[in-house]
Amino acid sequence: MIDRAPLELERFLPYRLSILTNTVSQAIAREYERRFDLSVTEWRVMAVLARYDGEGLSAREVAERTAMDKVAVSRAVARLVAAGRVTRRTHHGDKRRSVLRLTAKGWKVHDAVAPLARAQEREVLARLDAEERAWLARILDKLLMA
């Protein structure tokens, strides 16, 4: 049986996910790109550095925790270091590895952006009722695991 019925793009899951992701991400990204000269990739790097602060993550660990590839991380880190938002040192005992940490300046940016991000998330979730939010969380968990 040949499957020739026209594909209805607006009912097609990958398409709908793509639209939703773009609108949700862009809404906030534009804001902090403009106000802080901070790209999405840079923000993600800052977020994980903030979260695992004190440990001093390597670029590879950042890549793992942000689902970005190492090239993207390398570039984001280079910009963050140039902007004085992140320090990069060499790992004791493994000169290949870098040790990344937020600077005080980096923390200030983080503390300004984090509430914006949270507010944006709340705004989206506010359009759902409690039951829908619970299902959404569950569905994402399921689809995202391995």
Add this chain to the structure above:
Amino acid sequence: MIDRAPLELERFLPYRLSILTNTVSQAIAREYERRFDLSVTEWRVMAVLARYDGEGLSAREVAERTAMDKVAVSRAVARLVAAGRVTRRTHHGDKRRSVLRLTAKGWKVHDAVAPLARAQEREVLARLDAEERAWLARILDKLLMA
């Protein structure tokens, strides 16, 4: 009250949506990009042309129905025309507008790709049970309207 708790990226909705969208889209996109030399944007254009066939859509209408901007559509159409998959004529009575249609060759590609796309969607949805699928549809409807 200042909101300084570290932002957990892996629980953050925009981030999770972004990961999910990328994995879902790339899984299939890679396949038909390689086999048919067809980008995601080109595929979307073909999908709406197939769906509204006979009417002969303009580039603007394609843009509306694919949520792509007019630049992206212009480029995708140019490639499709060059590949002989789409014809472009000038609208009767409005020389600014184009009238786009799939060629027989275009239909062949469409008929080969559409089942791949559907199969990919089914594969994702198969990871959810019936109840979850219903909620997902409902949640996307709600989040995507307006």
Add this chain to the structure above:
DNA sequence: TGCAAATGGTTTCATGTGAAACTATAAGGG
């Protein structure tokens, strides 16, 4: 009518991005 504003579409420019190649260092196996 004639002219400013709007519309359809393309081109240009500056920037972002992934893949692959590359450098440097470390680890592992004979």
Add this chain to the structure above:
DNA sequence: CCCTTATAGTTTCACATGAAACCATTTGCA
């Protein structure tokens, strides 16, 4: 130990993308 292989990270190249400028045509209205 040496030498192959693996790993961390950067650079290069080729291409995708969005914003703004642009051209042609049409519309609205003084």
